[in-house]
Amino acid sequence: MGDRETASDTIDDIWSEYYHRGLDYDAIKALLDNFYNEDMHYESGRILGSMYTVPPSVVREAFFKFYQANLGNPGLYPGTRKMERKVVEFLMGLTHGKDNYYGRVVSGGTEANIIAIWAAREMGYKKIYTTEDVHFSVIKAAHLLRMPVEYVPMKEYVMDPDALNETLVDDSIVVATAGTTPLGYVDPIDKIGEVCKDYRCYLHVDAAFGGFVLPFLKKKINFGFEVPEVKSITIDPHKMGMAPYPAGGIVSRENIFSSIAVDAPYLIEGYSDTLLGTRQSGSVAASYAAILYFGAEGYRKIVENCMENTYYLANRAEEEGFEILTRPLLNIVNIIVDNPNRVKLALLNMGWAVSTNPKYSSIRIVVMPHVKKGVIEEFLKDMKKIDTHFL
Amino acid sequence: MGDRETASDTIDDIWSEYYHRGLDYDAIKALLDNFYNEDMHYESGRILGSMYTVPPSVVREAFFKFYQANLGNPGLYPGTRKMERKVVEFLMGLTHGKDNYYGRVVSGGTEANIIAIWAAREMGYKKIYTTEDVHFSVIKAAHLLRMPVEYVPMKEYVMDPDALNETLVDDSIVVATAGTTPLGYVDPIDKIGEVCKDYRCYLHVDAAFGGFVLPFLKKKINFGFEVPEVKSITIDPHKMGMAPYPAGGIVSRENIFSSIAVDAPYLIEGYSDTLLGTRQSGSVAASYAAILYFGAEGYRKIVENCMENTYYLANRAEEEGFEILTRPLLNIVNIIVDNPNRVKLALLNMGWAVSTNPKYSSIRIVVMPHVKKGVIEEFLKDMKKIDTHFL
Numbered sequence: 035m036g037d038r039e040t041a042s043d044t045i046d047d048i049w050s051e052y053y054h055r056g057l058d059y060d061a062i063k064a065l066l067d068n069f070y071n072e073d074m075h076y077e078s079g080r081i082l083g084s085m086y087t088v089p090p091s092v093v094r095e096a097f098f099k100f101y102q103a104n105l106g107n108p109g110l111y112p113g114t115r116k117m118e119r120k121v122v123e124f125l126m127g128l129t130h131g132k133d134n135y136y137g138r139v140v141s142g143g144t145e146a147n148i149i150a151i152w153a154a155r156e157m158g159y160k161k162i163y164t165t166e167d168v169h170f171s172v173i174k175a176a177h178l179l180r181m182p183v184e185y186v187p188m189k190e191y192v193m194d195p196d197a198l199n200e201t202l203v204d205d206s207i208v209v210a211t212a213g214t215t216p217l218g219y220v221d222p223i224d225k226i227g228e229v230c231k232d233y234r235c236y237l238h239v240d241a242a243f244g245g246f247v248l249p250f251l252k253k254k255i256n257f258g259f260e261v262p263e264v265k266s267i268t269i270d271p272h273k274m275g276m277a278p279y280p281a282g283g284i285v286s287r288e289n290i291f292s293s294i295a296v297d298a299p300y301l302i303e304g305y306s307d308t309l310l311g312t313r314q315s316g317s318v319a320a321s322y323a324a325i326l327y328f329g330a331e332g333y334r335k336i337v338e339n340c341m342e343n344t345y346y347l348a349n350r351a352e353e354e355g356f357e358i359l360t361r362p363l364l365n366i367v368n369i370i371v372d373n374p375n376r377v378k379l380a381l382l383n384m385g386w387a388v389s390t391n392p393k394y395s396s397i398r399i400v401v402m403p404h405v406k407k408g409v410i411e412e413f414l415k416d417m418k419k420i421d422t423h424f425l
Numbered sequence: 426m427g428d429r430e431t432a433s434d435t436i437d438d439i440w441s442e443y444y445h446r447g448l449d450y451d452a453i454k455a456l457l458d459n460f461y462n463e464d465m466h467y468e469s470g471r472i473l474g475s476m477y478t479v480p481p482s483v484v485r486e487a488f489f490k491f492y493q494a495n496l497g498n499p500g501l502y503p504g505t506r507k508m509e510r511k512v513v514e515f516l517m518g519l520t521h522g523k524d525n526y527y528g529r530v531v532s533g534g535t536e537a538n539i540i541a542i543w544a545a546r547e548m549g550y551k552k553i554y555t556t557e558d559v560h561f562s563v564i565k566a567a568h569l570l571r572m573p574v575e576y577v578p579m580k581e582y583v584m585d586p587d588a589l590n591e592t593l594v595d596d597s598i599v600v601a602t603a604g605t606t607p608l609g610y611v612d613p614i615d616k617i618g619e620v621c622k623d624y625r626c627y628l629h630v631d632a633a634f635g636g637f638v639l640p641f642l643k644k645k646i647n648f649g650f651e652v653p654e655v656k657s658i659t660i661d662p663h664k665m666g667m668a669p670y671p672a673g674g675i676v677s678r679e680n681i682f683s684s685i686a687v688d689a690p691y692l693i694e695g696y697s698d699t700l701l702g703t704r705q706s707g708s709v710a711a712s713y714a715a716i717l718y719f720g721a722e723g724y725r726k727i728v729e730n731c732m733e734n735t736y737y738l739a740n741r742a743e744e745e746g747f748e749i750l751t752r753p754l755l756n757i758v759n760i761i762v763d764n765p766n767r768v769k770l771a772l773l774n775m776g777w778a779v780s781t782n783p784k785y786s787s788i789r790i791v792v793m794p795h796v797k798k799g800v801i802e803e804f805l806k807d808m809k810k811i812d813t814h815f816l
Binding site for chain 2: 057063069070075076084088095097101104106107109110112114142145152177178179216278279298306311313317319322326329330332387392393398
């Protein structure tokens with residue numbers, strides 16, 4: 035975890051290197067090109083472990099056009115503010131919001147989850163119930179907000195509502211996940227809502243990934259405000275919404291933002307009611323452009339296509355002799371291996387980025403739109419070169 | 426603070442509006458243009474109240490080139506990770522870091538301040554001492570982290586170190602500011618460090634704005650690691666560093682990031698040690714490009730120019746019969762008015778965005794590079810049209 039540089043350069047050397055006015059345009063570009071070539075890129079199709087994909091060009095252009103907008107000071111940006119309302123409206127459509135119009139485009143799922151849990155704490159909720167498969171941002175929020183976490187036992191890879199019922203107490207937050215990070219599974223939000231009904235309980239749904247997938251599956255799975263106990267939902271345009279970073283989303287049944295607002299008299303609106311101050315809001319315009327470009331029907335086609343490739347990957351992997359951990363529900367596939375970390379590094383050496391689930395002894399592939407059948411075949415060919423049972 | 430829409434549209438209407446695959450490229454662009462025209466823009470020169478300015482084109486291009494990079498998962502971005510180290514090196518140069526190489530480019534000063542105070546809390550520091558002129562993000566951090574804040578009395582617009590000495594106790598965080606938001610003044614960091622020496626104390630300096638100004642003033646003012654008690658510093662490339670949002674900076678004498686790290690087994694590095702998860706890192710490349718483009722000498726020229734225009738504004742405002750609150754130290758000028766909010770709105774109607782200091786009954790102008798002498802003259806002409814004593 036250390037990042038202390040071991041270079042022999044002293045700060046004085048560095049300072050004198052940088053002191054004199056620097057490089058011209060071409061020299062800077064050449065340096066940037068070198069660093070660019072060291073990075074991995076979604077355009078290659080070889081990032082298989084992330085919940086992001088390359089946005090279409092109209093979306094990218096919207097981002098670039100508005101890259102200086104900052105809804106941290108919305109008084110300067112009435113146009114961008116309106117686009118944020120439009121994006122929130124669409125998120126309300128995805129989550130079966132009715133008269134609920136509270137929401138923000140924020141920096142990502144982490145900020146969204148922190149805002150929800152922070153607001154709930156300010157409303158007097160004291161303890162978090164969730165599962166071991168919750169996203170790490172909820173654990174981060176618990177540390178930050180100094181709230182205890184109790185892990186509810188799981189059953190068939192999701193929260194067991196009976197187990198929740200046995201342990202839940204009043205004044206608690208329940209964080210359920212619609213599209214778990216490791217498996218893409220969905221906690222039984224309906225049944226969890228039933229349990230919550232008997233307690234003073236704040237039910238938050240982390241649908242950062244699943245929120246742009248579940249509404250478009252053939253099988254209807256409730257995860258949103260149609261479950262009466264659900265109070266807020268994380269749902270990120272920069273995952274399956276095809277928007278660039280930073281575009282997380284948080285929507286709520288009531289105004290949770292006022293619970294966390296602080297005075298900021300120098301701003302035109304006079305207060306700040308998200309976690310961050312400065313908000314890069316090119317992503318608001320980009321999210322809006324994506325919604326206009328795809329529409330719900332366009333997203334449905336993306337999901338249909340990703341699910342087809344997901345089943346394709348699962349079947350082809352089995353045909354090639356690999357073991358799949360669970361039947362995919364969303365567009366995530368886990369392949370069981372003896373040593374996930376070593377397999378991950380072996381794949382990285384071949385130019386593939388996958389993520390791992392140490393708990394399940396698997397590597398995880400998120401079948402985003404750039405993970406097409408041709409990519410899958412190339413990947414499986416390379417996988418077979420690795421001795422996954424001995425690595 | 427409510428943002429519930431009053432439109433008669435129900436969610437069902439909205440949903441059906443968005444359902445069918447949407448608009449083509451040109452239609453989307455036309456909509457974006459309309460919203461763009463409603464926003465204010467730095468290019469106009471008329472945003473006078475914000476600590477941001479238009480970056481040069483090579484910096485903008487660097488941002489666009491790397492807009493998909495995400496140091497929330499640095500294993501995918503070894504090139505961008507190296508640029509972040511380079512930016513941190515430069516920040517160390519500005520803050521007189523010696524062998525201290527810990528730092529991150531984060532989303533802004535708010536995240537930077539929260540990280541420092543959160544890390545300090547994890548190290549056992551319990552209470553925050555600061556002044557009323559501290560940035561609101563510190564108050565936000567205190568709410569979030571549930572830490573008490575004691576306001577130290579001020580003397581001549583900065584923290585009074587004698588008053589601090591009378592009230593400070595062991596296990597405390599002192600947040601001093603180098604470039605206060607309202608006035609651009611600098612708490613006496615040297616003397617505050619002397620006071621801290623006798624206590625178990627975490628001294629954090631918020632130099633979000635001043636960090637790229639103070640090193641280039643003729644008068645030398647200590648605010649960095651040359652003061653032995655200073656443990657961490659917020660210093661933002663996206664303010665006077667000429668980088669686009671989101672580019673805050675946090676540097677520290679020791680590794681404060683490990684105190685706040687949480688496990689994230691699915692990421693290539695396996696942990697997350699900033700506040701956010703996803704990190705828009707085009708701004709890392711942009712900050713690096715800005716540093717290469719200007720170099721310290723380039724920043725010195727920018728500061729020289731801004732300070733010249735600052736004195737010009739202060740003198741010309743007085744010549745025109747306005748009262749200046751304090752002699753400017755950094756590039757911030759406050760003009761006393763009877764009703765700052767009304768004056769702000771009157772100016773907004775004339776297309777000028779200023780910020781206000783209700784506490785000091787003033788409007789505040791941040792003399793960023795786009796606030797040139799011609800802009801100042803136009804602004805003063807419009808100011809004279811407003812009856813600032815009766816509005």
